[in-house]
Amino acid sequence: MAEDFIEPASEEVDRLFSRLDKDAKQGGYNLNPDADFVRGLVKGLLINERRYGYRACPCRLASGVKAEDLDLICPCDYRDADMTEFGACYCALYVSKAVMKGDQELSSIPERRLPPEERERLRQKQNASAEVLGADIAEVAFKLSLPVWRCTVCGYLCAREGPPEVCPICKVGKERFERFI
Amino acid sequence: MNFEHVAGKDKGKISLFALSTCIWCKKTRELLSSMGVAFDYIYVDLLKGEERAEAVAAVKKYNPSLSFPTLVIGEKSIVGLKEKEIKEALG
Incomplete structure (x- = not known):
């Protein structure tokens, strides 16, 4: 099950992490406060970028055809609705202010994307x-x-x-x- | 399908359909390992062609949303990391 690309190095993960964090704050969003959790997801995004050519959600199965997957490119089309209803997006990269402050606990989120x-x-x-x-x-x-x-x-x-x-x-x-x- | 096997206590057939990039899938795997049960897992995102189609069809049978992780215990399926449900099912 080997893949034909080099695993993202930790420096690359850190770079994207800080960029996403900056962009999120600027737009009024928050990344999950659990840094290790976020690092794992950011690595997944970089792997998907190498694999498919776009940053598909690490917690969803991408088809490999960009036109079919536009809705699940991070940030996905379902992020805001899931954050409103569950306090986090599907993969929990982005969380609401309540989750951020520890007032709301994260739980398993059902898939909003249609089958x-x-x-x-x-x-x-x-x-x-x-x-x-x-x-x-x-x-x-x-x-x-x-x-x-x-x-x-x-x-x-x-x-x-x-x-x-x-x-x-x-x-x-x-x-x-x-x-x- | 080529599942990876994790050795442990025999609690019947346990199959975990997961994605290699998904943190919730990783946490589900870790939960099963910490419980010490024997299980099989497969990373569907690493499969190609027919093998992938076969795995996708198997997941859809239990979970039409085709979301991950999908854990199949006997004929029962648990979608997502639902720690309480998983622990109850594997008592």
């Missing part, structure tokens, strides 16, 4: 309704000077010609944005 078949059904349904939605958006957008883009990870909205290269709040790439209005 593969249901995900596919939802994708087909979305594609089918995209045209209708597109027409609706066009009608509203006609009255706006610019379209509005929504970050699917943190909900950040901005009005501009296209989505930003990087979300200024949660730092995900522009491929994680959807046309909102």
Whole structure:
């Protein structure tokens, strides 16, 4: 079961750890206060980056096809909802203020991502309704000077010609944005 | 499927489907080891092709969400690190 890449060195793990920590604080998020736990997850992210070419959630099985896995690239599309409901994201890299302060204990979190078949059904349904939605958006957008883009990870909205290269709040790439209005 | 075997007290067939990068999976493995029970584990993310498809199908049978860790004790499955449930099941 050997892999054809070199294991991330501890310096590389530390570098990404401090960057994620800085980005999290800047956007109003918190990393899990258990540093060893976070180091383990950060190493997993680096392994997945080598393995798949993107930082898939270390606690989920990535397909290896980026377009199918956009929702589970860290930070994932489910982070904020899980933090609100359970105090942490699925892998517990990010935690709520209550967990951070020790007021709330972490427990096992159920998977919010739909099972593969249901995900596919939802994708087909979305594609089918995209045209209708597109027409609706066009009608509203006609009255706006610019379209509005929504970050699917943190909900950040901005009005501009296209989505930003990087979300200024949660730092995900522009491929994680959807046309909102 | 090529499971890795961990020796210990025989409590029937115990299979742990895990991911090598997942910390909750690691903690589940450590819990089983600390309990001293014999079990088999497999890292599904390290499998390729047919072997991976076979493991994915096996996990889905017990856990349609295809999430990890999925622990199968006899015919019962426990999804996620649920320490109390695991300890009860393996009394």
